[in-house]
Amino acid sequence: MNNLSPLTAQFVAHFGEMGSRWGINRTVGQIYALIFVSEKPLNADEIADALEFSRSNVSIGLKELQSWRLVKLKHNTGDRKEYFEAPQDVWEIFKSLAEERRRREIDPTLSMLRAALLETPANNADTYAQGRMKQMHELIELSSTWFDDVQRLSPETLARLMRMGSSVKTVLDMTDKLKVVGRKKATGE
Amino acid sequence: MNNLSPLTAQFVAHFGEMGSRWGINRTVGQIYALIFVSEKPLNADEIADALEFSRSNVSIGLKELQSWRLVKLKHNTGDRKEYFEAPQDVWEIFKSLAEERRRREIDPTLSMLRAALLETPANNADTYAQGRMKQMHELIELSSTWFDDVQRLSPETLARLMRMGSSVKTVLDMTDKLKVVGRKKATGE
DNA sequence: TCGAATTTTCAATATTTACTGAAAATTACG
DNA sequence: CGTAATTTTCAGTAAATATTGAAAATTCGA
Incomplete structure (x- = not known):
């Protein structure tokens, strides 16, 4: 070189x-x-x-x-x-990469799965297979929707979320509690 | 077939x-x-x-x-x-895949970057290059640590987090406010 | 331990993918 | 426009990867 x-x-x-x-x-x-x-x-x-x-x-x-x-x-x-x-911002790079990968590697599979799930199973084996495909479809759909959402967060929010790591659970639990309290208040319970 | x-x-x-x-x-x-x-x-x-x-x-x-x-x-x-x-649980499959990909595709790059960052730049171009490598290293390290953390969450918590999508921001903001309130109380401010 | 059943290895071959140089196409400037 | 600079295409070749059948190695029950 x-x-x-x-x-x-x-x-x-x-x-x-x-x-x-x-x-x-x-x-x-x-x-x-x-x-x-x-x-x-x-x-x-x-x-x-x-x-x-x-x-x-x-x-x-x-x-x-x-x-x-x-x-x-x-x-x-x-x-x-x-x-x-190359773009200056490495976050931007990361996002392009993720988006493009999704477009090429995920979306075609989702389409195929959707089509397969609409078909009428011809026998027991097919019924089982379709069940498996459904599991796969749900998981992929859930993770990619989630990724879309996360991608829309500002870099700061995202960084914050990441820094939290697994303590995110605590926050979620806290939120649940707050929601319950709020509901109680609102309904005069 | x-x-x-x-x-x-x-x-x-x-x-x-x-x-x-x-x-x-x-x-x-x-x-x-x-x-x-x-x-x-x-x-x-x-x-x-x-x-x-x-x-x-x-x-x-x-x-x-x-x-x-x-x-x-x-x-x-x-x-x-x-x-x-194949394992029954598609989550488990997803995790294996992610772990293995990380081991093969991410970790070697992190090592290389760490080594490169320890070298003494020979000129201005090297200094710039090292800066870029640092950005890349930080991003990769952050996302993979985060991924580790997330992976340790229970499937339920994870699903919850995912379902929240971008409204996670609201929760984070809420948490920040609570923290501030907590601090004020604690310090008698 | 022997030997049939089974899996793995490996050299030969086929297929796919990458790379090149030369020629064609495009671009934009006078 | 015409033309020189530049990029793209493409057919041919090189290199890498995948696939096979046959032979070797392994496994385990009798």
């Missing part, structure tokens, strides 16, 4: 290796890593040069990253080249 | 196609799907037969599924064959 400091080289290499586990390929992982740690936006030639990939490979990789909304395109005045950068 | 009802065939095929997006391969996805909707545990021959895979392929696939803790091995008395089933 051309002209990369050991620090960056290490980071880039790791993303390359992990790429396959993350569902992207080595090239795409490395390109992203490089963009992520660069202070200035990079153009495709710079990336191809630094990573020693063919120009066309970089082009494909950048398209892929754009489809994941992980890089943003920037145009510099007086320069026709396209420059790419 | 031998002897599979259309309903199951559809489900199995979907898991096969999605497999690649989920980071497992087609075979493994299909095997899992089949086991998941089966009322009785299945042995490798039954799976190979139903899915028309070679016996060895099934063997490899089952090993993979075991490494993800997605299937459990069962021995039937008077039968030397190994039978496989």
Whole structure:
């Protein structure tokens, strides 16, 4: 890798290796890593040069990253080249990733499950299978709705929630009690 | 696919196609799907037969599924064959999946980042890069600690939390107010 | 302990996916 | 417009991954 400091080289290499586990390929992982740690936006030639990939490979990789909304395109005045950068806010990155993953990995499964649940079971095995599919559907639906909701929270609220960790239970219990008290008051019980 | 009802065939095929997006391969996805909707545990021959895979392929696939803790091995008395089933509780499945993913996809990255953050930056670019890595590290660490915590909640509490969705903010705000009140009381303010 | 039943390994092969260079398409500036 | 700069496409090739059948290893009951 051309002209990369050991620090960056290490980071880039790791993303390359992990790429396959993350569902992207080595090239795409490395390109992203490089963009992520660069202070200035990079153009495709710079990336191809630094990573020693063919120009066309970089082009494909950048398209892929754009489809994941992980890089943003920037145009510099007086320069026709396209420059790419990663969003500054890591929360934003996290959200794009989650949304996109959901769109690609979760939603199609939900559709399939919904369709399967509408079918008339042909025998006992089918009835059992449909029951299992229902469980799966409910769990996925619940978690993804929840994720939608959480995503709409402000970063601060979200951070607060996260910092609470499992003590969230205490808060929920507290709330339940308050609700009961409120109800009693309201009904003059 | 031998002897599979259309309903199951559809489900199995979907898991096969999605497999690649989920980071497992087609075979493994299909095997899992089949086991998941089966009322009785299945042995490798039954799976190979139903899915028309070679016996060895099934063997490899089952090993993979075991490494993800997605299937459990069962021995039937008077039968030397190994039978496989998926855990009944879909929550449990979800947790195994999350844990295993974390172990494979998150933890190695955290280690790499920790190591990188200890290095002495060689120049300005490195300093910037390290800043970015720090942001990434903090986000990942926060979300995974949080996930640990959440995982420890009882399914009921968790379900409650999920059902609340974004109204969780109201609860947090409420709690903050209560804390303030509590403090005032305590200090006689 | 022997041997049939069963599972696992592994080298060969097939399939899929990634990568390249060259050519085509697009862009925007004079 | 025309053209040079730039990006994209694509057919061919390389590399990685998945799949198989056969052979080896393991398991467990007689």
